[in-house]
Amino acid sequence: xxxxRLCVIGVGLIGGSLALALKKAGYCKHVVxxxxxxxxxxxxxxxxxxxxxxxxxxxxxxxxxxxxxAVPLGAMAxxxxxxxxxxxxxxxxxxxxxxxxxxxxxAMRVFGDKxxxxxxxxxxxxxxxSGAEAAFDSLYQERRVILTPLEENAQSDVETIKSMWQxxxxxxxxxxxxxxxxxxxxxxxxxxxxxxxLVDCLNSMEDVDEIFRFAAGGFxxxxxxxxxxxxxxxxxxxxxxxxxxxxxxxxxxxxxxxKTAIENNDANALYALFSQAKSARDEFCM
Amino acid sequence: xxxxRLCVIGVGLIGGSLALALKKAGYCKHVVxxxxxxxxxxxxxxxxxxxxxxxxxxxxxxxxxxxxxAVPLGAMAxxxxxxxxxxxxxxxxxxxxxxxxxxxxxAMRVFGDKxxxxxxxxxxxxxxxSGAEAAFDSLYQERRVILTPLEENAQSDVETIKSMWQxxxxxxxxxxxxxxxxxxxxxxxxxxxxxxxLVDCLNSMEDVDEIFRFAAGGFxxxxxxxxxxxxxxxxxxxxxxxxxxxxxxxxxxxxxxxKTAIENNDANALYALFSQAKSARDEFCM
Numbered sequence: 001x002x003x004x005r006l007c008v009i010g011v012g013l014i015g016g017s018l019a020l021a022l023k024k025a026g027y028c029k030h031v032v033x034x035x036x037x038x039x040x041x042x043x044x045x046x047x048x049x050x051x052x053x054x055x056x057x058x059x060x061x062x063x064x065x066x067x068x069x070a071v072p073l074g075a076m077a078x079x080x081x082x083x084x085x086x087x088x089x090x091x092x093x094x095x096x097x098x099x100x101x102x103x104x105x106x107a108m109r110v111f112g113d114k115x116x117x118x119x120x121x122x123x124x125x126x127x128x129x130s131g132a133e134a135a136f137d138s139l140y141q142e143r144r145v146i147l148t149p150l151e152e153n154a155q156s157d158v159e160t161i162k163s164m165w166q167x168x169x170x171x172x173x174x175x176x177x178x179x180x181x182x183x184x185x186x187x188x189x190x191x192x193x194x195x196x197x198l199v200d201c202l203n204s205m206e207d208v209d210e211i212f213r214f215a216a217g218g219f220x221x222x223x224x225x226x227x228x229x230x231x232x233x234x235x236x237x238x239x240x241x242x243x244x245x246x247x248x249x250x251x252x253x254x255x256x257x258x259k260t261a262i263e264n265n266d267a268n269a270l271y272a273l274f275s276q277a278k279s280a281r282d283e284f285c286m
Numbered sequence: 287x288x289x290x291r292l293c294v295i296g297v298g299l300i301g302g303s304l305a306l307a308l309k310k311a312g313y314c315k316h317v318v319x320x321x322x323x324x325x326x327x328x329x330x331x332x333x334x335x336x337x338x339x340x341x342x343x344x345x346x347x348x349x350x351x352x353x354x355x356a357v358p359l360g361a362m363a364x365x366x367x368x369x370x371x372x373x374x375x376x377x378x379x380x381x382x383x384x385x386x387x388x389x390x391x392x393a394m395r396v397f398g399d400k401x402x403x404x405x406x407x408x409x410x411x412x413x414x415x416s417g418a419e420a421a422f423d424s425l426y427q428e429r430r431v432i433l434t435p436l437e438e439n440a441q442s443d444v445e446t447i448k449s450m451w452q453x454x455x456x457x458x459x460x461x462x463x464x465x466x467x468x469x470x471x472x473x474x475x476x477x478x479x480x481x482x483x484l485v486d487c488l489n490s491m492e493d494v495d496e497i498f499r500f501a502a503g504g505f506x507x508x509x510x511x512x513x514x515x516x517x518x519x520x521x522x523x524x525x526x527x528x529x530x531x532x533x534x535x536x537x538x539x540x541x542x543x544x545k546t547a548i549e550n551n552d553a554n555a556l557y558a559l560f561s562q563a564k565s566a567r568d569e570f571c572m
Binding site for chain 2: 124125126143144146173183184186187188190191192193194195196197198199200201202203204205207208209210211212213214215216218219220221222223224225226227228229230231233234237238241244245247248250251252253254255257258259262263265267270271273274275276277278280281282284285
């Protein structure tokens with residue numbers, strides 16, 4: 001399989017890296033980019049990410065085999081609205097949103113009876129950098145991509161999107177959108193909330209300069225994700241609100257158990273809690 | 287300045303690395319080790335960490351200029367009790383405990399009118415490894431060591447311990463023990479509680495294998511400290527109970543603010559919380 005014409009809407013790290021990976025794999029002949037910032041799009045052409053670009057989304061998707069929407073979650077519905085009127089039946093649309101149920105709801109509302117052409121996806125990849133300058137062709141090598149296909153999708157269309165990601169080096173899984181949202185809330189969204197909250201918590205203390213000065217390597221690793229883009233994370237929280245709240249609740253209950261054990265000087269309970277965590281972490285993350 | 291005879295009680299990563307650093311710096315002529323496991327002590331001699339060793343703590347401290355107690359917090363009082371009867375006036379004792387107020391309380395009780403000879407300390411250094419095999423001479427290079435001197439300490443004795451750490455490459459700060467405990471509760475002990483609780487929280491969910499499978503690089507960094515030694519962390523929680531509980535309470539309040547903002551779909555509040563955290567983290571950890 002291969003793609004004659006790929007349209008990337010939102011040419012940043014995620015969109016740009018897919019374009020580079022597919023070009024390198026010889027899987028895609030022509031990549032057109034679309035977005036709101038002409039200067040950045042022109043730069044992406046210079047960088048060899050795009051073959052050409054346009055600010056007109058309708059023009060961009062015309063004749064495309066696949067449209068990859070890699071914009072922030074908060075901008076997803078607006079993009080869908082711009083491309084829906086010109087979407088011809090042979091074009092498939094997929095996305096890179098970190099939350100899936102809210103994107104599916106937007107897509108259902110906007111695409112209506114063209115919803116079969118939309119295959120929701122989420123590449124679990126990224127770096128702390130952003131922008132097309134940060135894009136590189138091996139970003140998706142050995143990384144997971146989750147597709148959350150809809151009942152309306154033809155299996156052959158799901159396979160087309162799956163093959164595209166595999167050509168970029170990714171391992172593709174399928175699951176329901178609600179399940180995706182809970183899994184990601186646990187492994188990504190909740191940890192980000194904890195890191196942001198920890199830094200804000202210390203930052204509100206007296207002698208804050210001194211407190212951070214004595215932070216060791218473990219603290220730096222632990223809070224690295226608190227350096228993430230605030231706009232992106234605001235959007236993720238609001239888009240995956242329900243699952244994030246479920247996980248925060250579960251976490252607060254777990255913290256209450258640890259706190260009670262400390263309050264009660266319960267050495268055995270603390271040892272059990274910490275050694276369970278160590279075993280699980282060592283088993284799954286090695 | 288220099289040390290003729292250093293006694294290290296507890297020859298693991300922390301104790302072994304100090305011995306290696308001081309030998310390399312030519313700051314210390316003779317290092318004697320003491321501990322409970324003869325095989326490990328003999329191995330530390332083979333590794334060039336120790337010049338000799340004994341299982342008899344009284345014999346080990348006799349004639350020592352400085353005794354470095356680098357045992358787990360839970361074993362500190364027992365070591366103090368063993369060495370106090372043979373402690374001659376020219377010997378200084380210091381330690382490596384991650385909590386300071388509880389160690390000072392133990393020391394006051396055990397050392398009595400010899401308390402002036404005890405200078406409490408905490409090197410903020412370590413790796414995820416432990417044991418004398420993991421020791422290396424540059425562990426303390428550019429790392430912080432906090433001393434929490436007592437009113438009873440002579441300034442010249444504090445300077446002796448300070449010079450020793452500087453010879454090992456460390457940057458030495460002084461502060462009160464209670465203040466140390468709160469600073470470390472915030473930058474080290476609370477983050478460990480969050481990492482342990484997060485892994486336990488996910489580990490208790492259904493489909494736990496799948497959940498960890500989709501964890502990306504950020505999760506690995508974030509939970510690395512959940513691989514730490516459960517015994518050590520049980521001891522730290524209990525030894526620094528008061529400050530850890532204060533920080534857990536503060537953190538829970540911060541999390542409640544984030545949770546309320548998500549519940550209320552308050553985009554502005556979330557953006558403000560996340561961007562404050564990002565700014566603070568980027569400023570202090572770069």
